[in-house]
Amino acid sequence: MSAPTPSQQSRVPGRIMSGEMAEQPAVLRRILEEGAPAIRETAERIAARNPRFVLLTARGTSDNAALYAKYLLEVLLGKPCGLTSMSTTTAYEAKADLTDCLVITVSQSGGSPDLVASTKAAREAGAVTLAVTNNADSPLAAVSEFHIDVLAGPEKALPATKTYTAELLALYLFVEGMRGGDGSETAKALPELAEAVLARQDEVKALAGRYRFAERMVITSRGYGYPTAKEAALKLMETSYIPALSYSGADLLHGPLAMVDNISPVIAVVTDGKGGDALQPVLDRLLDRGADLVVVGPQRQVEAASAGFVLPTEGVAEEVQPILEILPLQMLAYEVTIARGQDPDAPRALAKVTETK
The missing domain is CATH 3.40.50.10490 (Glucose-6-phosphate isomerase like protein; domain 1)
Structure with missing residues (x-):
């Protein structure tokens, strides 16, 4: 051939x-x-x-x-x-x-x-x-x-x-x-750490199997990780078309937690530092509700969840961890979209330059 x-x-x-x-x-x-x-x-x-x-x-x-x-x-x-x-x-x-x-x-x-x-x-x-x-x-x-x-x-x-x-x-x-x-x-150290994260695509591909047939997702974080949660939700929605709702962990407790069950998956972005500490009570509540919880963050939080992706954050300042946090979530959006038989390069109804007025 x-x-x-x-x-x-x-x-x-x-x-x-x-x-x-x-x-x-x-x-x-x-x-x-x-x-x-x-x-x-x-x-x-x-x-x-x-x-x-x-x-x-x-x-x-x-x-x-x-x-x-x-x-x-x-x-x-x-x-x-x-x-x-x-x-x-x-x-x-x-x-x-x-x-x-x-x-x-x-x-x-x-x-x-x-x-x-x-x-x-x-x-x-x-x-x-x-x-x-x-x-x-x-x-x-x-x-x-x-x-x-x-x-x-x-x-x-x-x-x-x-x-x-x-x-x-x-x-x-x-x-x-x-x-x-x-x-x-x-x-x-970020370029070398980013290379290490991106080399773990097989781990992300295995995680993507959890979301191939998902009808809805929730992504949460606090502090510096909150923009990562919002960006991950956007990537999943624009590539795979899965409705992905992003919440600050604090806001999640003020009502939206009621919709979380053991069917709809939840992704928690746990920054290693004060933001992750503030998110811990939310993780505990999610686990108490039997949520299908996937953690992107430090090993200790990943081990307590249903599944996850351990980030190499030891010795990395909290304020730059979001540059690493988003990488496995970009790969996840890509892998879920491919698994659903769609093309992540060209989402429907979108243009590279959006001319809003």
């Missing part, structure tokens, strides 16, 4: 997403080796402006990266932070006074009209504006005062993978730079 032609290879389901997931260690290295100095310089210039609070603007996967940045900014810098509602500007034409405010807009493409319009309006309202994108020539970068390139390279699969982890690392380095630190030292 002859080898497949390039056009035939391009039709192999999931080939593009799989390849881009595999690129993530190299992307992380590139940011640390090539991007970190420019990120730190940008952070120092913005820190000199001493913004009194921060607003984060994003959609989709980048919105989950922005939520991660919100935790960093509040915990490490003590800056009051919020996620913007773009329709207040683009639909209602509200005029805000953003003097001394830092507005960070996170976007893989930098092309969504609402992101561009709201950032332009924020700059006109007196804000310091920073775009974090994978496209230095994008309209968003053009209307922003400052720009950080996440250096992920072209991303062709519709589900974002390498741009998400690139955004996380770039935002971490930026926040560290804002407080006069050098996050490169803390993050230097």
